[in-house]
Amino acid sequence: MATVDIRNVRKSYGPVEAIKGIDIAIRDGEFLVLLGPSGCGKSTLLRMVAGLETITGGEVAIGGRVVNQLDPKDRDIAMVFQNYALYPHMTVFDNMAYGLKIRGLPKAEIRARVDKAAAILELGRFLDRRPSQLSGGQRQRVAMGRAIVREPAAFLFDEPLSNLDAKLRTQMRVEIKRLQDRLRITSLYVTHDQVEAMTLADRILVMNHGVAEQIGTPLEVYQRPASLFVAGFIGSPPMNVLDGRIDDRGEAVDLAGGIRLALPQPRLSDAGRAVKLGVRPEHLATADSGFAIEVELVEALGADTVVYGRLAGGESLLVRVAGLPTCRNGDRLTVAPPPDALHLFDAVTGRRLEG
Amino acid sequence: MQRRVTFDSRLLPYLLLAPQVAVTLVFFIWPAAQAIWQSVHLQDAFGIRSEFVWFENFTYVLSDPNYLDTLKTTVIFSVAVTVLAMGVALLLAVLADSKIKGARVYKTLLIWPYALAPAVAAVLWMFIFNPDIGSFGRALRAFGYDWDYRLNGGQALAMVILAASWKQVSYNFIFFLAGLQAIPRSVMEAASIDGAGPARRFWTITFPLLSPTTFFLLVVDMVYAFFETFGTIHALTQGGPGKATETLIFRVYQDGVVNNDLGGSSAQSVILMVIVIALTAVQFRFVERKVHYA
C-alpha cells in the first residue's frame, strides 16, 4: 500500500504538449479515476506513472519515493490493459504466476496466491486453459488476477472494461468495486465512461487537453462542476447551457426571451456580468413560470423520460422526469429549476462562478 | 466458417491450375523421375546403351568412404549455415524492431542481399576474402595470419558457410521482423511491469511467441543449405581444396556432369532427396510439437 504523488507532471511529444502540468496527491488506498474524452492524455499520464513513458517534466512518487528514473519493474505497480495483454502461450495459472516466479517466491506461496486470486475471481476452473480458450470477460478477470497476486503498492487500469459488451461491463464494474472494498489498494483507473467514474471513484480527476479541469469526489463533480467542460461531460443527458446576464442588482439571471430566474443569494460583485447558465435536465420540473417549451421529441426509457423541448428563442432544452411520459410531441410545457440548482459559469473562460 | 468458391465452368479451375502444374511437372517431377530411373541403370562410356542394375549404384555410392566424408561436411555445413543465418537474422530483427533512428534505411539495406544471385554474391565475397586481392584477406595476412582458403580446407569451409549464411540472413530477417511486429506491444509492457528485464522478456515471451516463425525458417534454411548453396560453393571454392567444401549437392554435380557417372550421380540425388524429405518429416513430427501457434 502506498500513496502516489503526481507533481506538476508534463509530457511533450516533440513540439506537442500532451500533458500540461498535472498535480494530484493520491492517498493510500484511494481509488482515483482519470476521466476525459479521447485524446485528452489519460493513458499518457497513467503510462508515465507505470514507467512505460518517460516523464518530460515534474515528479512522480510512489510510496514517497520518486520513481522518475526507475524501470517499470522497480516501481512495484501492477497494470491492467484495455486489450488484457495476457501472455498467449501460457496457461491462466502461468499468466498469474509469471511476476511471482520472477520475484523468486517459493512454489507453495505462488500456488497459494494464485489459488486465492482465482477463487476471488471465480477462475478456478480455467487455470489450465490458454487465454485463447477464454471469453472476453474471463480474460479480463485473468488480467485482474495477474495484478492482484502481485500485491503491489498500486494498481493501474487503462480502460479495462471498454472491450466488453454492456452487460458484462456492468457486471465487471461491480466486481472491481467489490475487490476494491476488499483489498483497498491505491488505484489509478482510466476511463471515458462517466458511469464507471461515478460508481468506482473515491475521487475523479476530469481531464481535458492535458490539464486537470477538476479534482473531486463524484458528488462534488456532479453537484459543483468547476467548468462548462466538466458540466457537459458529467451527467446524462448533459446539462442544459443557456446564455444569460446577471442583472444590475445581482439578484437574478436574465435570459433570452425575457426569462428571468432568481438567484438563491444575491451576487453583487457579478452584477451585469455575461454568464452561461447551466441547468441539469433532471432538475427541471413543470412550474407556473420559467421556461416555456414546445415538445419536439419524447424518449421513454422506462424508469424515466427525456423530453427534448425548444424555447421560443430557438435554443433546445432537455428535461428528464421520473416515470412514464405525460406529454406528447407538440405539447407546450412550462418548466423551471429550483433556485439552488442553477450553475453559473463565466461566459468567456467557462469557469464556474463560485459562491 | 469456410468460404467455398464455385466456378461456372468445369474447365476453368483446371485451366487456372495448369501453368503451376506444368511448371512442377517439367522442372520437378520429370527430372526427379529421370533421376530415379537412372539411379537403377548403368550407362556405358558413350551413353548409348544402359543396363538395369538394381541397386548397384546405391551400394557403390554408399560404400565409398569419400561419400561419407562428404556427408559429414554437409552436416557441418548445413547445421552451421542454419544456426548462423537464423541467429544473426534474429539478432538483427530484434534490433530493427526496437525503435532506433534510421530503422527504415537499416531494414531496406538488410533485405538487399536476398536480391543478389548466388554467383554474384560469391564474387563479392571473393573480393573480400581473396588472399591476394581481397581487402579482408590481405588485412589478415598483413597481421601475420596465414590466410589462404585455396590451401586451407578449414578456412575454405568457414568461408563458404559465411557466404551461404549471409545470403539467407535477409530472408530470415524479413520473417523474424514480421513475427516480432505481430507481438502486441502491451504484452511486452505487461511483462516489464511484471518484473522481467530485457533478456528474460526475450526468452520467456518473445522467443516462444516467435516459435512458428522459427520453425518455418528452420525447415526452409535446412533445405536451402542442402540444395540451394550449390552456386555459392561452385563460384567460391569448387568444392576444394581437396574435398573440404564438397557437399552432397556439389558432389552430385561433380560426379554427374564432370565425371560423367550418371548412374552414381542419380543415386546420390535420390539419396539426397530422401534425406531432406526425412529431415523435414522429423522436424514436423518432433519440433513442431513445441511450437505454439497463437
Ligand SMILES: Nc1ncnc2c1ncn2[C@@H]1O[C@H](COP(=O)(O)OP(=O)(O)OP(=O)(O)O)[C@@H](O)[C@H]1O
Ligand atoms: N507516441 C506519441 N507520439 C505523439 N503523440 C502522441 C503519442 N502518444 C500519444 N500522443 C498524443 O497525446 C495525446 C494524449 O494521448 P493519450 O493516448 O494519452 O489519450 P487518451 O486520453 O488515453 O485517449 P483514449 O481515450 O483515446 O485512449 C493525444 O493527442 C495523442 O495524439
Ligand SMILES: [Mg+2]
Ligand atoms: Mg487511452
